[in-house]
Amino acid sequence: MTIDLRGRSAIADHMVIASGRSARQVGAIAEHLAEKFKADTGRSARIEGKDAGDWVLVDTDDVIVHVFRPEVRDFYQLEKMWMPADALSRVRQPDHPAP
Secondary structure, rough: OOOEOOOOOOEEEEEEEEEEEOHHHHHHHHHHHHHHHHHHHHHEEEEEEEOOOOOEEEEOOOOEEEOOHHHHHHHHHHHHHHHOOHHHHHHHOOOOOOO
């Protein structure tokens, strides 16, 4: 899920929220994203939480990526915190299953 933060937060322009099935997969997804970002831009992304693997944050300055194990994502519900209410209701309609 991608959330547009422009004009709403100074931390980044976009936030991406994703899930992996296990701590190992969460860490691997974050590592792959950081490597791809470095290859594409020549800049390094900051990674936090990779050792635990429950919730890994990849910060590229313009985009912040949160990669969660499903139960941790469900617990924190960042989508509810950051998405406008009207956008969240559209995502949760039956023809648009929740992420």
